[in-house]
Amino acid sequence: IAGITQAPTSQILAAGRRMTLRCTQDMRHNAMYWYRQDLGLGLRLIHYSNTAGTTGKGEVPDGYSVSRANTDDFPLTLASAVPSQTSVYFCASSPASEMNTGELFFGEGSRLTVL
Amino acid sequence: GQNIDQPTEMTATEGAIVQINCTYQTSGFNGLFWYQQHAGEAPTFLSYNVLDGLEEKGRFSSFLSRSKGYSYLLLKELQMKDSASYLCAGADSNYQLIWGAGTKLIIKP
Numbered sequence: 001i002a003g004i005t006q007a008p009t010s011q012i013l014a015a016g017r018r019m020t021l022r023c024t025q026d027m028r029h030n031a032m033y034w035y036r037q038d039l040g041l042g043l044r045l046i047h048y049s050n051t052a053g054t055t056g057k058g059e060v061p062d063g064y065s066v067s068r069a070n071t072d073d074f075p076l077t078l079a080s081a082v083p084s085q086t087s088v089y090f091c092a093s094s095p096a097s098e099m100n101t102g103e104l105f106f107g108e109g110s111r112l113t114v115l
Numbered sequence: 116g117q118n119i120d121q122p123t124e125m126t127a128t129e130g131a132i133v134q135i136n137c138t139y140q141t142s143g144f145n146g147l148f149w150y151q152q153h154a155g156e157a158p159t160f161l162s163y164n165v166l167d168g169l170e171e172k173g174r175f176s177s178f179l180s181r182s183k184g185y186s187y188l189l190l191k192e193l194q195m196k197d198s199a200s201y202l203c204a205g206a207d208s209n210y211q212l213i214w215g216a217g218t219k220l221i222i223k224p
Contacts, residue, residue: 042119042214043158043202058211090157096210104150104212106157 002026006091006107013081013114021076021110023091031094032074033058033104034066036087043090049074081114088112117141119215121203126221127193135188135201135218143208147186149177150202152217158202161188190220198222 004025013019025032030051035043045058049068063085065077074093078085089110096102118140127133139147146165150158164170164179164186176189188201200217207213 040216042216043204043212044214045211048211103148103160103163104158106159108157 004091004093004105004107006089006110008110009108010111011113013112015082015114016080019078019081019112021078021089021091021112023074023076023107024072025074025091025093025105026072027093027095027105028071029093029095029105030071031096031102032068033092033094034064034074034076035090035092036060037090037109038087046076046089078112081112083114086112086114117205117207117213119203119205119213121201121215121218123216124219124221126223127190129193129195129222129224131193132189132191133193133220135190135203135220137186137188137203137215139184139186139203139205139213141205141207141213144181145206145208145210147177147179148204148206148212149186149188150204151199152202153199161201193222195222195224 007022033048034046037043044060046064047066049055052071055066091107092104094102094104121137149161152158162177169178174191179186200219202217203215204212
């Protein structure tokens with residue numbers, strides 16, 4: 001049982017480079033999310049998708065983009081990485097529909113360091 | 116604004132009981148979640164409260180008071196494996212989660 005798979009697990013990146021964090025789920029969940037987690041702060045929502053073909057902006061979307069071409073995949077792209085994007089990134093999914101909050105299932109996280 | 120407050124760190128003894136408090140302010144309210152996160156790992160779901168009262172699930176219980184904007188997580192018969200961060204999150208009127216910074220629980224033998 002895979003659940004949610006994120007890749008890479010860890011990455012060091014030079015500032016200005018483009019980077020895509022991959023996220024795949026095999027639970028056929030409608031909703032998917034990208035969060036970043038920084039020391040001393042709560043999880044902050046970057047982007048979300050309530051269903052395939054739709055995406056929305058979260059609390060901290062600047063510098064990030066997402067796509068949801070199908071149910072399973074929800075990649076997060078940093079077009080031109082900056083040091084403030086150094087963080088641990090978590091992808092999550094939920095069986096919830098648009099107007100319901102269900103339990104979130106998280107991937108193992110991607111630790112990104114931008115130098 | 117929207118805000119979740121919880122203590123930064125707590126220490127407890129193996130076998131004892133600990134209560135982790137959380138106060139919330141959200142635009143609308145659609146429930147309160149607790150997640151457990153071991154160091155270096157992903158958060159995992161513990162509980163969800165949307166009505167006032169206590170929900171018991173084995174050694175863990177969660178309480179909600181909507182009138183007070185308050186919740187707590189109660190952990191009984193503490194085990195060393197309970198050493199983790201406990202994240203409180205409130206769902207707002209748009210069903211988006213607002214997360215607290217987490218409470219790091221240290222269990223001592």
